[in-house]
Amino acid sequence: MSQPIIELKNVSLNYNDVRVLHNVDMEIEQGKFYTLLGPSGSGKSTILSLISGRLFPTEGDVFIDGKNVSNLPANKRQVNTVFQNYNLFPNMNVYENVAYGPNLKKLPKARVDELVKQMLSLVRLDEFIDREISELSGGQQQRVAIARALANEPKVLLLDEPLSALDYKLRKEMQYELREIQQRLGITFIFVTHDQEEALAMSDWIFVMQDGRIEQNGTPVDIYDEPINHFVADFIGEANIVDGVMKEDYLVNFAGKDFKNVDAGMRPNERVEVVIRPEDLDIVAPAKGKLQVTIDDQSFRGDFYEITAIDDYGNEWAVQETNPAKIGQRRGLNFDPEDIHIMRLAETEEEFDARIESYED
Amino acid sequence: MSAKKLFYTIPYAVWLALFVIVPLILLVFQALTNQSGHFTFDNFAAYLSSGTYLRMTINSVLYAFLITAITLLISYPTAYFLTQLKHHSFWILIIILPTWINLLLKAYAFIGLLSKDGTVNSFIQLLGAAPQQLLFTNASFILVSSYIEIPFMILPIYNALTEIDPNLIQASRDLGANSWTTLKKVIFPLSLSGVKTGIQAVFIPSLSLFMITRLIGGNRVITLGTAIEEHFLSTQNWHMGSTIGVVLVLAMFITMYLTRDNKKKGGRR
Numbered sequence: 027m028s029q030p031i032i033e034l035k036n037v038s039l040n041y042n043d044v045r046v047l048h049n050v051d052m053e054i055e056q057g058k059f060y061t062l063l064g065p066s067g068s069g070k071s072t073i074l075s076l077i078s079g080r081l082f083p084t085e086g087d088v089f090i091d092g093k094n095v096s097n098l099p100a101n102k103r104q105v106n107t108v109f110q111n112y113n114l115f116p117n118m119n120v121y122e123n124v125a126y127g128p129n130l131k132k133l134p135k136a137r138v139d140e141l142v143k144q145m146l147s148l149v150r151l152d153e154f155i156d157r158e159i160s161e162l163s164g165g166q167q168q169r170v171a172i173a174r175a176l177a178n179e180p181k182v183l184l185l186d187e188p189l190s191a192l193d194y195k196l197r198k199e200m201q202y203e204l205r206e207i208q209q210r211l212g213i214t215f216i217f218v219t220h221d222q223e224e225a226l227a228m229s230d231w232i233f234v235m236q237d238g239r240i241e242q243n244g245t246p247v248d249i250y251d252e253p254i255n256h257f258v259a260d261f262i263g264e265a266n267i268v269d270g271v272m273k274e275d276y277l278v279n280f281a282g283k284d285f286k287n288v289d290a291g292m293r294p295n296e297r298v299e300v301v302i303r304p305e306d307l308d309i310v311a312p313a314k315g316k317l318q319v320t321i322d323d324q325s326f327r328g329d330f331y332e333i334t335a336i337d338d339y340g341n342e343w344a345v346q347e348t349n350p351a352k353i354g355q356r357r358g359l360n361f362d363p364e365d366i367h368i369m370r371l372a373e374t375e376e377e378f379d380a381r382i383e384s385y386e387d
Numbered sequence: 388m389s390a391k392k393l394f395y396t397i398p399y400a401v402w403l404a405l406f407v408i409v410p411l412i413l414l415v416f417q418a419l420t421n422q423s424g425h426f427t428f429d430n431f432a433a434y435l436s437s438g439t440y441l442r443m444t445i446n447s448v449l450y451a452f453l454i455t456a457i458t459l460l461i462s463y464p465t466a467y468f469l470t471q472l473k474h475h476s477f478w479i480l481i482i483i484l485p486t487w488i489n490l491l492l493k494a495y496a497f498i499g500l501l502s503k504d505g506t507v508n509s510f511i512q513l514l515g516a517a518p519q520q521l522l523f524t525n526a527s528f529i530l531v532s533s534y535i536e537i538p539f540m541i542l543p544i545y546n547a548l549t550e551i552d553p554n555l556i557q558a559s560r561d562l563g564a565n566s567w568t569t570l571k572k573v574i575f576p577l578s579l580s581g582v583k584t585g586i587q588a589v590f591i592p593s594l595s596l597f598m599i600t601r602l603i604g605g606n607r608v609i610t611l612g613t614a615i616e617e618h619f620l621s622t623q624n625w626h627m628g629s630t631i632g633v634v635l636v637l638a639m640f641i642t643m644y645l646t647r648d649n650k651k652k653g654g655r656r
Contacts, residue, residue: 078561079560079561080557099560100557100560101560101562101564102563107561113557114558115555115558115559115573115577116555116577117577126562126564126572127563130563130564131563174562175561175562178563
């Protein structure tokens with residue numbers, strides 16, 4: 027692996043004597059789309075501020091391009107930020123906003139013009155070059171903010187919940203566009219969001235955060251399929267989480283029965299949590315199901331029905347089905363061994379990775 | 388607007404009519420008539436053809452300009468500094484406080500400070516130098532006028548500065564600007580409305596100062612304000628006094644026009 031473009035080494039941050047970030051280690055490689063995902067107050071924006079130079083670590087170091095920048099002010103760092111509420115300069119028009127960074131670098135006028143036009147065409151706002159900021163809609167302002175940050179030709183673009191103020195449809199559109207811009211320019215994006223759907227759709231790599239700690243990092247598929255703990259499983263997508271016992275390798279007991287599964291590396295009879303995603307469950311005839319349940323509730327979600335069923339041990343199961351069910355009916359639930367994911371209680375990310383590696387391949 | 392809402396405006400409308408509109412009409416009427424009550428432009432002709440009046444006008448504008456410039460130079464950094472303080476609303480109150488004290492009292496206080504046997508001269512003598520003529524000089528006039536006007540300049544600038552979104556400053560830093568460039572390109576342009584209001588609040592009253600010209604300037608500084616007072620109280624030539632009054636009103640409109648808030652429209656680059 028080549029040298030990471032950004033590296034956080036054991037970074038902690040205190041804010042008014044309260045520790046808001048705990049020993050964060052992070053490596054960001056060139057040219058990928060990263061997402062910091064977590065609920066509000068989890069420290070994701072704080073990490074962005076530490077990278078951009080708005081905040082400085084209490085402990086640990088931040089490296090950009092191998093250089094320790096822990097004490098370097100924001101204006102001396104080769105990263106730029108797209109802010110949540112855009113922060114466009116109201117005293118300048120679109121051109122002047124986008125040209126702000128290039129002009130500060132004292133680039134020749136022709137080059138500045140070229141950069142501004144290039145960036146505005148990238149965000150499809152060529153026509154708006156002479157407009158005042160107050161004349162733009164929220165979505166257009168967001169695009170100008172992206173163009174302004176990119177016009178500085180940063181090595182890394184930081185995006186601090188840039189889409190949260192847009193409506194659903196526009197947000198979807200911008201997700202697609204941002205991803206495309208990132209791939210076209212080939213620079214690193216670090217995207218902050220609390221929207222797990224957004225994170226899964228856009229990212230090459232996700233850092234899931236909670237309470238100032240990174241809970242898990244990995245590709246969207248890894249994090250979705252193999253969440254490390256209750257928090258991650260619950261936060262990313264919908265999950266059925268029930269208590270179980272890992273009797274031996276590849277055999278787990280929950281809801282009163284033994285099931286074959288694909289996890290290993292635990293102590294015999296270790297207490298664990300079992301995760302099965304709602305879309306992995308199928309409703310079948312009672313005799314054909316691995317579990318017998320009673321349909322408790324259902325709601326129509328447009329492209330599927332969200333059905334709640336209760337098994338004989340009182341566990342609730344959320345199921346996503348294209349066909350409706352009858353409330354109160356006895357049905358069976360079916361799933362494959364691969365659909366069962368086991369989480370150990372209080373396992374760290376290193377232990378988790380090591381265990382997975384020990385029996386996979 | 389409904390009749391009911393109009394009803395509430397009656398007290399102020401009456402007030403406005405009695406003490407603003409009627410006096411203004413009277414002022415214009417006086418300026419356009421002579422001693423015998425005939426309509427004439429002679430007063431304006433006299434004003435424009437007299438070297439004395441024109442010199443007074445230039446004097447007034449020059450002094451008002453100097454006072455405005457000095458207050459601005461002191462007030463902007465002060466206002467900016469205040470916004471950076473923790474308890475800035477407390478400190479702004481401290482700055483406003485002197486404006487509640489009567490102007491005449493403050494003028495007399497300065498006489499006590501600056502006169503031949505005043506505090507400043509005692510101090511100079513203590514250091515072994517000869518006492519200086521401080522009172523009745525142009526410098527003392529400008530000093531005292533600026534002192535009195537400063538709060539009226541600080542307040543609007545301070546308000547404009549506190550309204551600036553601090554995130555914009557972060558954005559400027561993020562894009563590579565140092566604090567000085569940020570001040571120059573973002574903070575100052577965005578506080579310009581406050582600066583303009585401050586200039587209006589200081590320049591216009593400074594044009595017609597007359598009490599300070601007398602008490603502190605000792606009649607060495609003759610401005611339009613002094614001339615008006617002279618015409619109304621000493622020479623009893625109300626027509627000429629009114630003419631100069633009209634000139635001042637015009638000067639006020641010109642200042643308002645020059646410092647208006649011109650909202651930018653698109654299409655400029």
